Amino acid sequence: MTNPTTDSLVQKRCVPCEGGVPKIDRDSAVGFLAATPGWTLDDEGKAIFRKVNCGNFVKAMKLLQSIADVAEAEQHHPDLHLTGYRHVRIDMTTHAIGGLSENDFIVAAKINQLLGDSSTTA
Ligand SMILES: C[C@H](O)[C@H](O)[C@H]1CNC2=NC(N)=NC(=O)C2=N1
Numbered sequence: 001m002t003n004p005t006t007d008s009l010v011q012k013r014c015v016p017c018e019g020g021v022p023k024i025d026r027d028s029a030v031g032f033l034a035a036t037p038g039w040t041l042d043d044e045g046k047a048i049f050r051k052v053n054c055g056n057f058v059k060a061m062k063l064l065q066s067i068a069d070v071a072e073a074e075q076h077h078p079d080l081h082l083t084g085y086r087h088v089r090i091d092m093t094t095h096a097i098g099g100l101s102e103n104d105f106i107v108a109a110k111i112n113q114l115l116g117d118s119s120t121t122a
Pocket residue numbers: 015016017018075076077078092093094095096097
């Protein structure tokens with residue numbers, strides 16, 4: 001499979017997932033990560049995450065709400081963590097298959113679009 005581009009991911013929609021979507025293995029995940037800068041593969045290769053220092057609590061809460069809006073629109077949902085009042089960590093995995101699917105990278109690319117270039121990796 002050809003590696004996706006950021007634009008191709010942003011233009012896609014998540015497919016409803018109750019299982020039965022293809023799992024992305026570690027090697028393919030590395031190709032997908034090139035299209036989602038700022039995201040890191042976890043040690044088990046089953047999730048990707050991004051950390052953002054939002055600067056203050058209000059900005060962090062706004063980011064969480066914007067991410068929630070993207071997730072609801074796509075019906076694919078991240079695990080969201082707010083710690084130290086301004087540090088957001090976003091974890092993407094596809095619970096139905098216990099690993100990564102294209103959906104995770106689609107939502108990651110759309111979150112990157114929200115963040116623009118102004119975000120700071122925490
Ligand atoms: C039908 C609907 O797409 C599924 O129930 C979705 C909802 N959001 C989801 N989000 C995530 N991260 N993993 C899932 O397996 C999942 N399943």
